[in-house]
Amino acid sequence: MIGGALLWRQSDAPLLKPVPTQVSFGGPFTLVDSKGQPFASSKLAGKPYAIFFGFTHCPDVCPTTLARLVKLRREVGSEGAFQIVFVTVDPERDGPKEVGNYADLFGAPVIGLTGSTAQIALVKKEYGIFSQKVGTGDDYTIDHTATVLLFDKDQKFQATIAPDEPDETAIAKLKKLA
């Protein structure tokens, strides 16, 4: 959870340019798409992307964040401006169909991804994402990092968007991605 702790601290402060000693987020991964097919991170290359980790049983913060990304993408330019990627931190309940239904809700292209427990654990580590199951039975919830990470077209980490960050600064960061 070292990456999680770093992202945590970083998102507390106004965003600083990554300094050389700082951990950079991201890395190659293979997950599973909404059709149940393998999805390699190389598929994202060539176009910037915003990646967000959540779970489909999250009715408030997760859909709000995705709705906001869709809205910001329209404000920045076209749907081609950047890709929106949603990765579940709840592979137990979220299979390809569940992430697909969720991603399709927003009326704009969103890539929904799941994977095996091991695949999800690895991608969480790469992207500095913390998550923890809370409660038992079918109705558990998950505490998780709600920060959006931004990558340029060369898949290099550029910036984060915090959930409570004003639209203006988020838009400025998204415009720089192109």
Add this chain to the structure above:
Amino acid sequence: MLRPATIAFALSLAACSAPGPKISAHDAWARETGSADNAAAYVTIENKGGADELIGAKASIGEAMIHESSMDGGVMRMRPIAAGEGLSVPSNGKLTLGPGGTHIMIMGLKGPLKAGDHFDLTLIFAKARAHRIRVTVKPAGAM
């Protein structure tokens, strides 16, 4: 000279004269849902009278409870509000339940909520009478 009973009566009158809450609720909405069997509903509660508290809710489509999403250093947590506690509806003020904060969590949905659907939500207050409102389901992209 006033008899004790008269004094007690006068005091109780004084206590009663504190204005009661005057509640209205509007802009109730919920986001469209996918496969999950839960949803969040949002509403603005206005109070043109004395202070009150929202202490619970009932929904026609599932089990409702008051939840709070909070952010701690970038980590999102969602929890029911503590048992026996309510959300303050200030005197001559309002309480807004909105995305990313306090919301009415509805669990055990029998099917997905589609944009344009409606359902009933009853808001329960500490003092004011329960208030039934109609919730509109909006497209998932709504903010």
